[in-house]
Amino acid sequence: MNKIYNPKREDWEELLKRPTQTVSDIESTVNKIFTEVQGFGDAILLKYTQEFDGVALDAIQVTENEIRQAAASVSTELKNAIAAAKQNIEVFHKAQKTEKVEVETAPGVLCWQEKRPIQKVGLYIPGGSAPLFSTILMLAVPANIAGCTEVVLCTPPNHEGKIHPAILYTAALCGVTQIFKIGGIQAIAGMTFGTESIPQVYKIFGPGNQYVTVAKQIATKHGVAIDMPAGPSELLVMADDSANASFVAADLLSQAEHGVDSQVILVSTSRNIIDEVEKEIEKQIAQLPRKNIAEKAIANSRLIYITEIQTAIDLINEYSPEHYILCVGNEDEYLNQIINDFIIKINK
Amino acid sequence: MNKIYNPKREDWEELLKRPTQTVSDIESTVNKIFTEVQGFGDAILLKYTQEFDGVALDAIQVTENEIRQAAASVSTELKNAIAAAKQNIEVFHKAQKTEKVEVETAPGVLCWQEKRPIQKVGLYIPGGSAPLFSTILMLAVPANIAGCTEVVLCTPPNHEGKIHPAILYTAALCGVTQIFKIGGIQAIAGMTFGTESIPQVYKIFGPGNQYVTVAKQIATKHGVAIDMPAGPSELLVMADDSANASFVAADLLSQAEHGVDSQVILVSTSRNIIDEVEKEIEKQIAQLPRKNIAEKAIANSRLIYITEIQTAIDLINEYSPEHYILCVGNEDEYLNQIINDFIIKINK
Numbered sequence: 001m002n003k004i005y006n007p008k009r010e011d012w013e014e015l016l017k018r019p020t021q022t023v024s025d026i027e028s029t030v031n032k033i034f035t036e037v038q039g040f041g042d043a044i045l046l047k048y049t050q051e052f053d054g055v056a057l058d059a060i061q062v063t064e065n066e067i068r069q070a071a072a073s074v075s076t077e078l079k080n081a082i083a084a085a086k087q088n089i090e091v092f093h094k095a096q097k098t099e100k101v102e103v104e105t106a107p108g109v110l111c112w113q114e115k116r117p118i119q120k121v122g123l124y125i126p127g128g129s130a131p132l133f134s135t136i137l138m139l140a141v142p143a144n145i146a147g148c149t150e151v152v153l154c155t156p157p158n159h160e161g162k163i164h165p166a167i168l169y170t171a172a173l174c175g176v177t178q179i180f181k182i183g184g185i186q187a188i189a190g191m192t193f194g195t196e197s198i199p200q201v202y203k204i205f206g207p208g209n210q211y212v213t214v215a216k217q218i219a220t221k222h223g224v225a226i227d228m229p230a231g232p233s234e235l236l237v238m239a240d241d242s243a244n245a246s247f248v249a250a251d252l253l254s255q256a257e258h259g260v261d262s263q264v265i266l267v268s269t270s271r272n273i274i275d276e277v278e279k280e281i282e283k284q285i286a287q288l289p290r291k292n293i294a295e296k297a298i299a300n301s302r303l304i305y306i307t308e309i310q311t312a313i314d315l316i317n318e319y320s321p322e323h324y325i326l327c328v329g330n331e332d333e334y335l336n337q338i339i340n341d342f343i344i345k346i347n348k
Numbered sequence: 349m350n351k352i353y354n355p356k357r358e359d360w361e362e363l364l365k366r367p368t369q370t371v372s373d374i375e376s377t378v379n380k381i382f383t384e385v386q387g388f389g390d391a392i393l394l395k396y397t398q399e400f401d402g403v404a405l406d407a408i409q410v411t412e413n414e415i416r417q418a419a420a421s422v423s424t425e426l427k428n429a430i431a432a433a434k435q436n437i438e439v440f441h442k443a444q445k446t447e448k449v450e451v452e453t454a455p456g457v458l459c460w461q462e463k464r465p466i467q468k469v470g471l472y473i474p475g476g477s478a479p480l481f482s483t484i485l486m487l488a489v490p491a492n493i494a495g496c497t498e499v500v501l502c503t504p505p506n507h508e509g510k511i512h513p514a515i516l517y518t519a520a521l522c523g524v525t526q527i528f529k530i531g532g533i534q535a536i537a538g539m540t541f542g543t544e545s546i547p548q549v550y551k552i553f554g555p556g557n558q559y560v561t562v563a564k565q566i567a568t569k570h571g572v573a574i575d576m577p578a579g580p581s582e583l584l585v586m587a588d589d590s591a592n593a594s595f596v597a598a599d600l601l602s603q604a605e606h607g608v609d610s611q612v613i614l615v616s617t618s619r620n621i622i623d624e625v626e627k628e629i630e631k632q633i634a635q636l637p638r639k640n641i642a643e644k645a646i647a648n649s650r651l652i653y654i655t656e657i658q659t660a661i662d663l664i665n666e667y668s669p670e671h672y673i674l675c676v677g678n679e680d681e682y683l684n685q686i687i688n689d690f691i692i693k694i695n696k
Contacts, residue, residue, distance in 0.1 A: 091451055092453055092459050092461075095449050102443075111440050116686065119687045220565065339467045339550075
């Protein structure tokens with residue numbers, strides 16, 4: 001891993017560069033596929049699925065029968081784990097529901113604000129190397145609590161034209177109404193315009209590689225809303241002397257193994273922690289089933305030592321990671337100065 | 349005005365077409381100006397201000413002295429009206445503040461969701477034919493309640509290089525921290541990249557013509573968030589037999605006079621109301637100070653008769669107007685079936 005000590009402010013931009021192509025590099029490919037999907041629908045989805053996923057599908061939509069078979073093949077242990085996660089996510093999102101806000105600003109002038117479910121939403125679940133049923137839980141559970149009536153899911157098939165059983169089981173459990181074996185740019189295009197099989201949706205949620213991310217951004221030009229440009233996955237861990245190096249290494253590896261274009265960064269005010277985490281990563285990575293992926297992502301990653309806490313906070317805000325883990329004694333000092341949307345975890 | 353009776357469903361798309369160019373028509377202009385502003389900063393802002401607004405500015409930023417002079421020239425009557433509006437808007441937005449949501453999903457696992465102000469926000473206020481100080485109130489008041497620390501405002505200058513005094517007075521009153529005499533695509537580019545004068549912001553708010561709207565959409569590709577693509581202005585009024593035709597006409601004209609590319613639509617289950625509103629529009633438009641603008645917008649507009657309420661609701665959802673006014677006896681039937689983000693007003 002690259003170790004950097006007290007980088008100069010003028011070098012931050014280069015140092016924090018994400019290992020992705022820019023929108024403009026990918027945009028022409030996205031525009032081409034969007035135009036084709038708008039014009040030719042399912043036929044072109046099948047063509048691209050053959051080209052990109054290496055499988056000639058007969059049908060795009062997952063059948064009831066496939067869902068039943070999948071449910072039968074998921075172990076009871078995994079089902080229990082999924083049920084526990086679902087329960088936790090439900091508790092969290094139900095607590096976020098708000099009532100209608102009503103105010104009489106002047107006699108007879110009643111103003112109100114209320115939230116309505118979006119009727120038709122699309123969920124994108126990346127496929128390939130790991131079944132992200134956790135993402136289904138985190139997207140479909142709030143969609144159900146909100147009351148969305150149509151929840152469409154697209155995910156790429158494997159070389160046999162199949163979806164991982166845990167994906168199908170979780171999707172059915174969480175009230176997804178239709179599942180399609182389509183991935184990548186063509187899936188986002190399908191949900192943007194609608195095809196013979198895939199319904200057009202009003203908002204698309206979910207992570208993806210850089211092609212999916214740019215496709216989602218282009219979708220907004222065609223009147224579809226998106227949650228956010230969410231990929232590739234990235235994590236920044238801030239750790240001081242109080243941190244457990246083994247936990248920090250495990251956290252970094254948990255994102256690194258997402259994909260070869262994932263990026264993980266450790267920022268620390270402790271030289272000792274940087275050295276310890278480096279050793280722990282070497283030790284733990286050897287045992288990972290997804291070692292090959294994690295190793296490539298780790299090659300893109302950085303261990304950054306910064307003496308001053310305030311400088312570390314400034315650098316973290318400049319980078320604005322998708323996921324941010326705090327392993328520090330004084331987490332409030334860090335939390336109070338966050339200026340962007342972060343998904344935060346505090347490990348004590 | 350165009351009167352249409354029970355249009356067929358297959359004609360809705362054409363009928364509800366907005367009088368705007370598409371993103372792709374405008375995109376190359378926007379990309380060119382974005383690249384130039386990114387490279388040349390203030391110098392290019394001054395060049396485009398001369399080209400589009402017809403004035404050679406010495407300085408981009410409005411001075412304290414200009415703000416003081418503006419405040420002195422706004423009438424007490426207008427100041428009182430602005431104060432009353434500010435008070436109403438404050439009451440409404442303060443009621444929307446939410447507390448931190450905390451949930452212990454499992455023993456020792458404390459999850460929370462909280463909202464933080466966005467530190468640096470940019471407000472775009474269209475210029476030209478009418479001083480939209482109402483828009484400043486609606487954007488800057490919530491920014492202050494949220495606690496945004498930097499609130500930057502861009503608005504185009506007139507041919508004398510000046511901003512309407514009511515704009516400057518309202519901006520200062522609502523805690524805008526810096527005001528710049530820059531409009532159009534170049535203003536959005538300036539707030540997206542930052543220049544020598546204009547600070548880079550994290551999110552841009554506010555309406556604009558179609559060039560500004562596309563510029564905001566392109567800004568999202570450069571890492572800046574936007575509120576929504578909000579222009580040109582549009583209004584749909586739904587009126588039944590219980591409506592007051594004079595009020596309906598006044599409401600339609602109030603949006604029509606926003607700009608020549610505004611679009612207003614009346615949908616009614618009453619042929620009588622359609623005829624009455626048409627007459628009222630002819631009568632009222634003759635007396636409008638902004639008659640020339642309203643007349644052009646009215647030419648783009650439609651009076652649509654639909655027999656069945658459910659069909660009317662479907663058509664309204666298909667169009668999804670920015671502003672929606674209900675002048676009906678049974679407003680709940682309409683309200684309950686809204687499926688998109690609408691700004692709604694009920695006139696009884």
